[in-house]
Amino acid sequence: MTDTKYIIDLLKGEGVPIRSQPGGIAFACLIVVVPFLVGVGATSVYLDGQVVIAIQSQQARKLATAIEGLAGAVQKKEALEREKAKAFSCLSDVKAALDGRTQWSPILTYLGENLSETLVLTKLEARRNTVRYRVPARDAPARNVEANVPVWELRIGVCGTDKESSSEAVRKLQDSLRCSPTMGPMLDTITVSQNAMLLDNREAVLYELHCVCKPTIP
């Protein structure tokens, strides 16, 4: 092949296609392919984000619907929470007011129901004492410290005219107090003392039951 002698081109080279060389291809890749790939990647990420957003929006709508459905219950719960807080505040007041006191009514009721007819109640005295007791420290529960704790003592005086039947009735009263669901769990010791005396010019035996309750550990 040889070159032609006359090389006139009335298109002035406009019609000649661009040369395809490795450098040109690489340059074309740089200016066309790379931005195209970046665009495709960005579009892919964008579309992926759109899908994620659509899914999460749908879930958010479902949750909003559920929240609307539970709104009444939530309001009710909040009201109950407020009442609970109010009740707790009242209870703390009650606790502060009842600190150091014991409810004796059930014990008296039990005592009245279980006192034998052969005995006459002559004395009923409740007293609160304090004793030194080793209790767990507040800041370190594993360590015991000496502290003053309240201890209740109940003195019950009864008398009977017949010595034998009265002694039997006192013993039963002592057992029933130990087995009492209201008195038994809080009792620590019961000691009984007796003394003879005249009651309406008649011989009678006076018994005193000294009940010591377990210390109330705060």
Added chain:
Amino acid sequence: MNSLMWHLRRTSLIGLDIDASTVRMVQWRRDDGGRAIAKAGIMDIAPAGNDPELRRIHTIRAIVNGLAHCGIRSKLAVCGLRGPEVVVRSFEFPALPAEEIEGAVQLEVSQICPFLAEESTLDYQVTSSTDKSTAGFWVAATNSLIQETRELVSAAGLHCALVDVTGLALLNLLESHLRRDTSKASGERSGPAPVPGSPSPAPGGGARNPSCNCPTVLNLGDSCATIAIADAAGRPFVRDLGGAILDRYQSLAATRCGSLGSCSSKSDWTARIARPSMPDDSLVEDLATTLRYYVAQNGSMRIDRLLVCGSRATEGFVALLRTRLNIEVERWNPLAQDGGQSPIDLHPPSPGHQAQEEGSSLAVAAGLALRHA
């Protein structure tokens, strides 16, 4: 320009000769140390009467069908311009630096070119440059003709890579043949090459005998005849003659196919291009005048031999030229010299004519296709 040639050398271009009634196409391929025809074809353009749009459509269809029949897959084409809207003129200036040549050419073109500068495209080529003178030629063509050609080619699915001039394409083909034959002859024996054309060295080959024989080729196309001559300095002389030929053939086609240009059958239209002998006296007279003018303008030149090619280059017309011009006139088939075995597709087939004989009409397309070489 070097980078342009570098690229085109690696691209197989189609030489596309779009004539008045026929489209011809040639594609070369590399051969052992030379070239050979790879694909060649001739496709008739269906008649369109006086409807330019219909003619355009038929031309596009002919190009597309020709490419399909020939099996040409390349998309790059070289087209040649001819006719009154193309001007080729030589110039010779006192020695000029390279950067001043373009301005000098433009000044000369502005004085003698018949086209307005804003309506035409100019290109030039320096053929020789010495300490005393700078010689070459310029080519101008109207933008409308260039654009019309580009649009035709583009509509046919091709890309117009180059736009050349048919006369220059003929000279390129002749130059190529002379160079090849000279190299063959030098390999076998010393002495001038036997054929074709002149026994003188190739044009532009260096110092010459002042009274040298100029390679001259005449292409008889459908629309006009093109005479192309190269002088000792390699400057081309190109003229398109006998524009009336187109009218003659169009009138003949209209007579055979009807005034509206519709053919009754393909055979009727084939008969239109049955290569009738056209002893056109006015054309011969124009040719003789042109040759006399050229010799008169270039006193040291002589024209002893004329090679005739083209679709109308019949033996009868060649004999007429030989008689009237009183020089040696030969019918030139450049493709036959190229080995004669190349496949040439004719559509429709031309009865009574060998396919290889059609190589004469493919000279312009072959010359255009050389631009890739």
